[in-house]
Amino acid sequence: MQLSKDKLLDAYTRMKKIRVFEETMRDEFAKGTVPAFIHLYIGQEAIATGVCVELTDQDSISSTHRGHGHCIAKNSDLEKMTMEIFCRAEGLCEGKGGSMHIADLSVGMLGANAIVGANAPIAVGAALKQRVLGENLVSAAFIGDGASNQGAVFESMNLASVLKLPALFIFENNGYAEFTGIDYHCGGGDIAGRAEGFGMPSYKVDGSDFFAVQEVAAEAAERARRGEGPSAIECIAKRWYGHFEGDPQHYRTKEELETIRRDFDPLIIFRQKVEDAGLIENNDLNLIDDELSNQVTEAVEKAKNSPLPNVEELTTNVYEKGSY
Amino acid sequence: MRVKTYREAIIEAMMLEMRRDEKVFIIGEDISGGRGCGDFEGEAAGGPMGLTQGLWDEFGAKRVIDTPISETAIMGAAAGAALSGLRPIAELMFSDFFGVCFDQIYNQAAKFRFMYGEQGATPLVIRTMIGAGIGCGPQHSQSPYSIFANIPGLKVVTPSNPYDAKGLLISSIRDNDPVMFCEHKSLLGMEGNVPEDAYEVPLGKGKIIKEGNDITIVAIGQMVGITQDCVSKFEEKGISVEIIDPRSLSPFDEEIVYDSVEKTGRLLVIDESNPVCSFGSWIASMVSDEVFSSLKAPTRVLTPPHCPVPAAPNLEAAYLPDLDRIVEATDYLTNYS
Incomplete structure (x- = not known):
């Protein structure tokens, strides 16, 4: 189905925002201003965006340690999100979560997760609202190729399949589980094939191409909303940078890294497709680029200048106030 | 005096809370009677120890959810459901099984309130059977409540009689934090006074x-x-x-x-x-x-x-x-x- 111009601009904005944000975070990390480890989402922008444009604020996602892109794609407030990554008091999680545990429940972003694969059952839990309360919703778990080997992920796919829950298992196959290549770590090598074994429709798509992801995400989300159960989508994309910032990536060749930037840039692919089809003027996209660049710079400056949490907050939020 | 067993007190607490609040549901292995009961006719078994007897008959498969043997998925789904606004009761049949699912309890559910800066509550009860005394051996008889109590964010409850079992479970279901509700298997048949109403026994009061x-x-x-x-x-x-x-x-x-x-x-x-x-x-x-x-x-x-x-x-x-x-x-x- 042809996407509206508004939807295309929205998708481009989300993808580009992820790119600009992550490039800025990379610079900030190099300068030593970010008080924690960060894992950049660059190269995978089309996956989070292709899925999240098919979701509403009532729909949920659960994310990974590489979660900045999911936050942005799910329309988290950029300033509060940036503050959280800088562990500031006014951040989404009041500075207690940081990059690897960032969440924004107001838009159904149920949290990045520093335990690989542990987010899959949590997304399945949100999907239970369809069964228990009859709510119309979809819940998506983003799962790396490394996480695809975790028992928690297998159990989640089986449970969602058995209970016919509106869950989407979005496998982001970026080729590496931390430092270890998929040729080494994934028995059988076919993540989508494994998912199919749990009795759900399963797709394998080009994760660098927004349109490839969005098309199947729309189909899977519709199916889930109709109460027909879960689906899995394996998105094959490239991780442009290291597992974490500062990872020297001795396990990758220079040639590999160069080809990635040339042939697998989700933003270039998107621009080419919409411009070739005459859907959007080049200038419209350039305007978005300028606007986002300002937005991100402002958010980062604001975050850096805002206070860390008060030390008195160390022991708050452990239990409901007054109950312990 | 209304005499009920510890087991009946637990069932009654869940029954009353499920009637009161449509967001309360129960998820676990064989809790309805196996296979989600399907076309089954007659009274459902309600778990190997009969601790959920009658719940499926009243509330049906939408709120009494049989699962595969997948404790990680059960605990994680319950955690995610709680974070999303439901009030799950998750059954961990024997507390010894925490070893296969503790990540979802202590890294996820117990930490949501803190690590997400109080954005949401995690009203989750994990009902689990503890204790020695009936010959179940090394992997079905332990009392790991000290391990649970070591985790910030978890609440831990250990009822010793039918009256407290009902009142503490009602309080736990109404509580907005994850509670490890430790039922002692040697006490399931213990009889005692259990009033009919939905009374609370507060957590943290000896x-x-x-x-x-x-x-x-x-x-x-x-x-x-x-x-x-x-x-x-x-x-x-x-x-x-x-x-x-x-x-x-x-x-x-x-x-x-x-x-x-x-x-x-x-x-x-x-x-x-x-x-x-x-x-x-x-x-x-x-x-x-x-x-x-x-x-x-x-x-x-x-x-x-x-x-x-x-x-x-x-x-x-x-x-x-x-x-x-x-x-x-x-x-x-x-x-x-």
């Missing part, structure tokens, strides 16, 4: 089971009844014992223990967990820190030995603190000078 002046005995779970059985022995010896049931370990009612020790000057804790870093040793340590000057004797903690729970009936009997050991420890403390 109870003086018997007043006395010479020694404070804090007993946990099954150990409460075993200590009560020693009372006539104590009386024969002219020892006036005060027995406290903390009822919940986290939050823990420190004041009730301090007040009692200030009066008696002696503390004995009887705890079914293994001795190293046991909850009992924490109670003894708090008492030493806070009311040291009241103590007339060292504090004592009576636990099983540092070994797994054995299957052989004679070994299992030797494993658990019993009347002889309790009386011996009490004698030691009351004669200490």
Whole structure:
């Protein structure tokens, strides 16, 4: 189905925002201003965006340690999100979560997760609202190729399949589980094939191409909303940078890294497709680029200048106030 | 007086809360009766120990959800459901199985409120069976509540009788934090007064089971009844014992223990967990820190030995603190000078 111009601009904005944000975070990390480890989402922008444009604020996602892109794609407030990554008091999680545990429940972003694969059952839990309360919703778990080997992920796919829950298992196959290549770590090598074994429709798509992801995400989300159960989508994309910032990536060749930037840039692919089809003027996209660049710079400056949490907050939020 | 068993009290608490709030549901293995009951006719089994009997019959498969044997998925789904606004009761059939799913409990559910900066609550109850005494052996008989109590963000409850089982479970279901509700398998058939209404027994409030002046005995779970059985022995010896049931370990009612020790000057804790870093040793340590000057004797903690729970009936009997050991420890403390 042809996407509206508004939807295309929205998708481009989300993808580009992820790119600009992550490039800025990379610079900030190099300068030593970010008080924690960060894992950049660059190269995978089309996956989070292709899925999240098919979701509403009532729909949920659960994310990974590489979660900045999911936050942005799910329309988290950029300033509060940036503050959280800088562990500031006014951040989404009041500075207690940081990059690897960032969440924004107001838009159904149920949290990045520093335990690989542990987010899959949590997304399945949100999907239970369809069964228990009859709510119309979809819940998506983003799962790396490394996480695809975790028992928690297998159990989640089986449970969602058995209970016919509106869950989407979005496998982001970026080729590496931390430092270890998929040729080494994934028995059988076919993540989508494994998912199919749990009795759900399963797709394998080009994760660098927004349109490839969005098309199947729309189909899977519709199916889930109709109460027909879960689906899995394996998105094959490239991780442009290291597992974490500062990872020297001795396990990758220079040639590999160069080809990635040339042939697998989700933003270039998107621009080419919409411009070739005459859907959007080049200038419209350039305007978005300028606007986002300002937005991100402002958010980062604001975050850096805002206070860390008060030390008195160390022991708050452990239990409901007054109950312990 | 309305007499019900510990098992019936637990079922009644869930029944009443599920009627009250459509967001309350239960998820676990075989809880309806297997296969989600499907086209089954007649009364559903309600789990291997009958602890969910009648729930499927009233609430159906939408809210009484049978699962595959997948504790990680059950606990994680319950955690995610709680974070999303539902109020799940997740059944971890035997507490020993926490080993296959603890990540979802202690890294996820227990931390949501803190690590997400109070954006949402996690109103989750994990009902789980603890305890030795019926010959289930090393992997179905443990009492890992000390491990649970060590986790910030979790609440831990250990009912010792039917009245408390119902009231504490109702409070736990209404609570907005994750609660590990530890049901003792040896107590399931215990009878006691259980009023009909949906009453609450608050978390963090201990109870003086018997007043006395010479020694404070804090007993946990099954150990409460075993200590009560020693009372006539104590009386024969002219020892006036005060027995406290903390009822919940986290939050823990420190004041009730301090007040009692200030009066008696002696503390004995009887705890079914293994001795190293046991909850009992924490109670003894708090008492030493806070009311040291009241103590007339060292504090004592009576636990099983540092070994797994054995299957052989004679070994299992030797494993658990019993009347002889309790009386011996009490004698030691009351004669200490």
